[in-house]
Amino acid sequence: MPVHESSHAEGRKSEDGCGGSDLQAQYKVNLTLVLNDPAVLWSAAATKGIKVMGMAINDVLDIIGPREKPVLAQCISILIRPDSIPGCSVDDFWIDFIPDLPTRADLGAPR
Numbered sequence: 541m542p543v544h545e546s547s548h549a550e551g552r553k554s555e556d557g558c559g560g561s562d563l564q565a566q567y568k569v570n571l572t573l574v575l576n577d578p579a580v581l582w583s584a585a586a587t588k589g590i591k592v593m594g595m596a597i598n599d600v601l602d603i604i605g606p607r608e609k610p611v612l613a614q615c616i617s618i619l620i621r622p623d624s625i626p627g628c629s630v631d632d633f634w635i636d637f638i639p640d641l642p643t644r645a646d647l648g649a650p651r
Contacts, residue, residue: 582604585615585619589618603618
């Protein structure tokens with residue numbers, strides 16, 4: 541992976557838009573997750589929904605489903621959606637489900 545170098549000298553724009561106020565640079569951050577334990581994921585999402593986001597349990601169940609049949613993408617969304625990043629605003633956010641990928645075990649990869 542190449543290292544990106546840029547100058548942040550005052551009054552001069554770098555390639556990535558830093559150092560100037562008239563550009564709105566956008567960055568895409570990718571994160572790939574492997575689901576290991578749906579029950580643990582659901583518990584963490586439910587806890588965050590209730591304690592951090594102030595939801596009632598019925599709201600949590602409407603969004604992420606019951607523990608026995610969780611809506612996994614919604615669970616992940618509650619846990620990883622950035623609430624705020626100083627100096628930034630979230631322009632777009634989505635979660636893709638990629639079915640039928642081979643597991644690490646299928647590929648013979650070490651755990």
